[in-house]
Amino acid sequence: MYMKNLRLKALVPKVGIPQAEKIVSRLAMALYAIIIVVVLFNRIPRLPHLPDIVIPSLLSGDDLAYLPVGDKFQDFKPFLSTDGNVSWIMDVPYEPYLNNIDEMYKAQVYLAPMIINPHPGEQVAIVYCASGGNATKRVREEHYTLISVVGNGKGIALRNDLFSKTI
Amino acid sequence: MIFLVPLLIPTLTGAFFLSALLHKSRLPHKPLFLIALSPCIGVALVSLLVFLTYLISPRYSQFILRTLVFALTGICLFWVLLQKQNVKTGEQRASLLPKLTAGLKKLPGPFQNRSFLLKLAILLVAGLVMTYALYVFLQTFIISSISNVHGGWDARYFWKLKAQFFVREPELWQKMFSPIIDWSHPDYPLMLPGSITWGWLWAEKEIYVWPVVIAFLFSLATPALVFWFLIERVSLLTAIMGATFVLGMDVYQFWAVSQYADIPLCFLFTAAGVVFVQALRFKEKSLFFLTGLLAGLSAWTKNEGIVFSLWIGLVFILILWRDKSFSNHPKKMWFLGAFLLGLAVPFACVIYIKTSLSASGDYLRSGRSFLDLVKQLFGDWRRTVVITASFFYYPRLEHWGGLWIFMLIAFGTRIFFRRHIKWRAYSWVFLALVTLVNLGYYLIIHITPHSLVFQLNTAMNRLLLHSTVLALLFIMETFVPDLSRLGIAKREPATAQAAS
Numbered sequence: 304m305y306m307k308n309l310r311l312k313a314l315v316p317k318v319g320i321p322q323a324e325k326i327v328s329r330l331a332m333a334l335y336a337i338i339i340v341v342v343l344f345n346r347i348p349r350l351p352h353l354p355d356i357v358i359p360s361l362l363s364g365d366d367l368a369y370l371p372v373g374d375k376f377q378d379f380k381p382f383l384s385t386d387g388n389v390s391w392i393m394d395v396p397y398e399p400y401l402n403n404i405d406e407m408y409k410a411q412v413y414l415a416p417m418i419i420n421p422h423p424g425e426q427v428a429i430v431y432c433a434s435g436g437n438a439t440k441r442v443r444e445e446h447y448t449l450i451s452v453v454g455n456g457k458g459i460a461l462r463n464d465l466f467s468k469t470i
Numbered sequence: 471m472i473f474l475v476p477l478l479i480p481t482l483t484g485a486f487f488l489s490a491l492l493h494k495s496r497l498p499h500k501p502l503f504l505i506a507l508s509p510c511i512g513v514a515l516v517s518l519l520v521f522l523t524y525l526i527s528p529r530y531s532q533f534i535l536r537t538l539v540f541a542l543t544g545i546c547l548f549w550v551l552l553q554k555q556n557v558k559t560g561e562q563r564a565s566l567l568p569k570l571t572a573g574l575k576k577l578p579g580p581f582q583n584r585s586f587l588l589k590l591a592i593l594l595v596a597g598l599v600m601t602y603a604l605y606v607f608l609q610t611f612i613i614s615s616i617s618n619v620h621g622g623w624d625a626r627y628f629w630k631l632k633a634q635f636f637v638r639e640p641e642l643w644q645k646m647f648s649p650i651i652d653w654s655h656p657d658y659p660l661m662l663p664g665s666i667t668w669g670w671l672w673a674e675k676e677i678y679v680w681p682v683v684i685a686f687l688f689s690l691a692t693p694a695l696v697f698w699f700l701i702e703r704v705s706l707l708t709a710i711m712g713a714t715f716v717l718g719m720d721v722y723q724f725w726a727v728s729q730y731a732d733i734p735l736c737f738l739f740t741a742a743g744v745v746f747v748q749a750l751r752f753k754e755k756s757l758f759f760l761t762g763l764l765a766g767l768s769a770w771t772k773n774e775g776i777v778f779s780l781w782i783g784l785v786f787i788l789i790l791w792r793d794k795s796f797s798n799h800p801k802k803m804w805f806l807g808a809f810l811l812g813l814a815v816p817f818a819c820v821i822y823i824k825t826s827l828s829a830s831g832d833y834l835r836s837g838r839s840f841l842d843l844v845k846q847l848f849g850d851w852r853r854t855v856v857i858t859a860s861f862f863y864y865p866r867l868e869h870w871g872g873l874w875i876f877m878l879i880a881f882g883t884r885i886f887f888r889r890h891i892k893w894r895a896y897s898w899v900f901l902a903l904v905t906l907v908n909l910g911y912y913l914i915i916h917i918t919p920h921s922l923v924f925q926l927n928t929a930m931n932r933l934l935l936h937s938t939v940l941a942l943l944f945i946m947e948t949f950v951p952d953l954s955r956l957g958i959a960k961r962e963p964a965t966a967q968a969a970s
Contacts, residue, residue, distance in 0.1 A: 323890035324951070327883060331949035334876055335596075335711050341871035342603045342718040350613045357616060364472035364677040369619055371676075372626050386642055388650065399653065400924070408627045411651060415634045416642040420650045 373413025379429055380414065382451055382459045388418040390428035392445055392460065394437050397421035406431055423447070426465050432456035473683045476672035477509070483539060484512025486546035491760060493553040496752050498702040506694035509687045510737060514767045515542070517664025520636065521819055528640040532671050596710040603717040607726075611686060614727035619678045621685070621729030628654055629731060630681060632663035637670045647823070649830040657831035659820045661771040662731045681729050688734040689726035692939055693717050695737065699744040699943065703894060704950050712946050721869045721935055731772045732932040738768035739778055740939040743903055746782060750789065750896045753799065755808040761786075762812025770816035773832075774907075774936060777914070779813060781906040785899060832919050846917045853922060857915050861908070864930045870938070877904070877941045880948040891951045900944035904937045 357368040383389060391397065391407050398404075404421075410429060411419045419429065423445040430449060432438040438456040442449050447460035485508035497503060516539055523535040620626050631654055635646035646663075647656040662684070669680035693713040700709035716722055725732050742764035749757030765782050768775030786809060790796045799805075824831060833843070846853075865874035881901065884893065911933045918925045 323887045327887065327891065327949055327951060330876075330879060330883065331708075334945065334949055335707075337872050337876075338711050338715045338718065339599055342599055342606070342714055345603070345606045345610075345718055345720075345723075347606055347609045348613045348617075351617060353616065361616070361619065361679050362471045362473075364673055364675065364679065366678050369678055372620055372630075385639055400921070408653070411654070412626060412631050412634065415631060416639045416645045418645055418648050418650050421653075 371413065373409035373411075376410045376413045376429075378453045379410070379457075379459065383414065383417055383427065383429075385414075385417050387427070388420050388425045389414075390420045390423045390425040390445075390447075392423065392428045392430045392432070392438075392441050392447065394432050394441065424462075426462050428460040428462070430456070430458045430460050472673050472677055473669060473679050476669040476680065477683060477687075479539060479543070479672075480512030480516045480668065481509040482512070483515060483543040483546070484508035484510070486543055486550055487511065487515065488760075490546040490549040490553070491756050493550065495754050495756050497748055497754075497757065499698055502694075502698045502701070506691055506698050507741060510691045510734070510741075511764075511767070513665045513668070513684060513687065514661055514734075514738075514770065516668045517661045518767075518770065518816060518819060520664035520667050521660050524636065524640065524643050528643050531636075531640050535668070535671065593707060593710070596707055596714075600710045600714040600717075603714045607689075607717040607723060610723050611689065611727055615682045615685075618727070619682065621681060621727075624731070625681065625729035628658060629662040629729070630666060632658070632660060633666035633670060634676065636663060636667040637676065644827065647828045649828075652830045655832065657824050657828035659770045659772060659775070659823065661767065662734065685726060685729045685733065688737045689722075692722075692733065692737045692740055695740055695744060696939060696943065700946055703747075704946055704952075708946050708950050712942060715871065715873075715942060716939060719869075719871055719873070719938070721931055722938070725932060725935060730932070732935055735768055735772045735775060736936050736939055738764055738771060738775065739903075739907070739936050740943075742768060742778070742782060743900060743940045744943065746786070747896045747899050749805075750793075750796075750899070753795075753801070753805070755801070755804055758786075758805045759808040759812040762809035762814075763816070764812075766813040766816030769813075769820050774911070774933070776817075776820065777910040778903075778907055778936075779817065781903060781910060783809070783813070785902050785906070789896075833914075833917065838919070843917045847913065853916060856922060857912060857926070860926045860930055861912060864926075865934055869931065870934075873938060873941060873945070874934075876945045876949075880945045883948055894947050894952050897944065897947040900940045900947070904941045904944065907937045907940075908934070 354368065360367045393403065393407070395401065407419060407421060428445070428447050430438050430442055432441055434456045438449065438458065442460050446463045448463055449458050449460045452458040485504050488504055488508060488511065492500060519538045519542070520535060523531045523538060527534060632646045635643050649656065665684050666681050669683070670676050673680065693716040696716055697709045697713040700712045742761055745757055745764060746761040749761050761782070765779040769779045786806070790802050790806060796802050915925060
């Protein structure tokens with residue numbers, strides 16, 4: 304019976320205008336209270352210890368305190384032309400959600416406007432494998448020849464048909 | 471500070487553009503509106519000019535771009551000076567101070583009939599809370615930006631990458647649309663890359679601070695816009711609390727430092743929404759034009775803006791058709807024309823990218839036919855269940871400060887007290903936009919080309935963020951109704967009769 308009354312009351316509100324205003328005002332007060340709680344419980348992140356150079360270099364545009372994204376690919380740059388496309392060869396064939404695919408994205412950022420094709424087929428390829436053995440195996444599988452070694456498992460490869468012409 | 475000049479120029483462009491556009495407008499608190507909007511709209515307009523410049527001549531882009539920006543700024547300034555006499559009417563010069571003090575009288579509910587000193591004390595406390603929220607926000611923003619100056623994933627691999635194509639070899643800029651790098655979404659609009667390009671071209675190097683500055687501008691402009699809107703529409707206290715809530719929200723802080731396009735999109739949705747409501751109220755062509763422009767710029771920022779532009783256009787057409795004050799208005803077609811004119815340029819640029827420059831996309835030219843998309847939309851009920859559940863899971867309390875729960879309560883309040891309280895004109899527009907925007911997202915997630923779980927995990931909070939501030943405005947307008955409109959007749963009948 305009690306529940307029935309409650310339901311009826313909810314469906315047919317018999318409150319006057321002052322009561323309605325009062326209820327709405329109470330809701331506003333609740334909202335304001337929550338806003339204050341939200342703000343007071345905000346946590347300020349702790350500033351890591353930074354060298355003195357960081358902020359001035361950022362504001363002046365020198366950016367000496369930071370490395371560019373994909374900085375590790377600077378050794379590849381002298382071998383590549385900016386207006387071409389290169390393929391990307393890594394430990395396993397390309398798939399969109401691979402774990403270490405970020406390295407290819409970083410290379411793209413560093414080497415743009417050169418385009419990095421995640422699939423083999425371009426004349427030149429960047430080889431980026433975890434070890435020299437993997438690099439040799441993958442380069443052979445994709446029909447390329449390693450022509451320059453930049454690091455352990457890293458280097459530049461030429462497509463076999465072009466390599467044989469060059470020879 | 472290397473970023474000051476590239477920041478100052480678009481700010482002036484935005485300020486003069488808005489001043490020229492709104493010189494006859496009755497929009498309240500124009501100086502505050504200009505402070506909130508000018509830098510961001512300036513940056514967005516400059517990004518459009520960057521794109522148009524590269525279309526004209528990438529080789530001479532720097533010279534043409536500067537000429538175009540200075541020309542636009544100069545023309546707007548000339549127009550402002552020409553109209554100066556009209557602007558300085560007594561009504562327009564009404565100072566902000568009386569309005570601020572009037573805020574004391576409009577404190578809601580339990581504070582309504584309290585003494586002046588108590589009201590002042592409440593405002594002071596609210597002001598302190600807002601100052602603290604601003605302090606926390608600035609600290610968080612600065613510390614996080616210094617620690618991670620390159621920003622999040624999208625910032626590094628979508629937005630800045632596109633800017634690098636613009637800047638490094640201007641004549642090869644169209645390589646950003648190559649389908650080979652489809653993971654970088656070649657068909658995405660270019661507001662953020664264009665804005666970044668402007669600063670980098672000016673500095674003649676890819677300075678890391680500039681994208682941070684852009685993120686900062688949009689992050690602060692949104693609470694400023696909330697403050698501007700609520701101070702006149704509702705009350706000073708509500709304006710302070712509204713801006714405080716935006717600054718204090720966990721989700722807002724998190725995405726503000728990411729340098730993603732979601733905070734700019736949230737700003738543009740909010741700006742288009744509030745200007746639209748003011749346009750409906752004042753019935754001015756210039757405000758409808760600005761609504762269209764802001765909606766268009768949202769489409770120029772992210773694909774979600776295209777959906778928003780369509781929704782706001784639909785709401786506008788329904789109002790023109792059904793609303794009594796518009797259906798017989800002699801200028802209603804002019805209003806629609808002004809809206810479409812504002813929308814035209816940014817929207818055309820987006821369409822051009824999607825249809826001519828980019829050969830691949832998530833939806834258009836994705837290799838899926840219309841029938842495939844329809845099948846994906848209605849074909850798998852398990853996807854629908856997961857997506858529906860995520861719309862209940864993600865708006866949970868801890869990230870949003872209870873905003874979405876308050877949104878539901880506000881909606882219930884509107885229905886419950888629909889006969890008791892007369893709500894402010896067109897405040898339902900906010901509810902309509904929030905509902906339609908999220909309904910659009912609900913449908914679009916069904917046809918995502920990505921893994922559904924991946925899509926929901928990475929995008930859901932950001933999607934909700936886009937309409938968050940519109941939801942907050944709806945809540946504030948509902949919880950603090952304009953009692954003075956009823957009060958004249960209800961509370962002071964004797965005075966009202968005497969006055970008549």
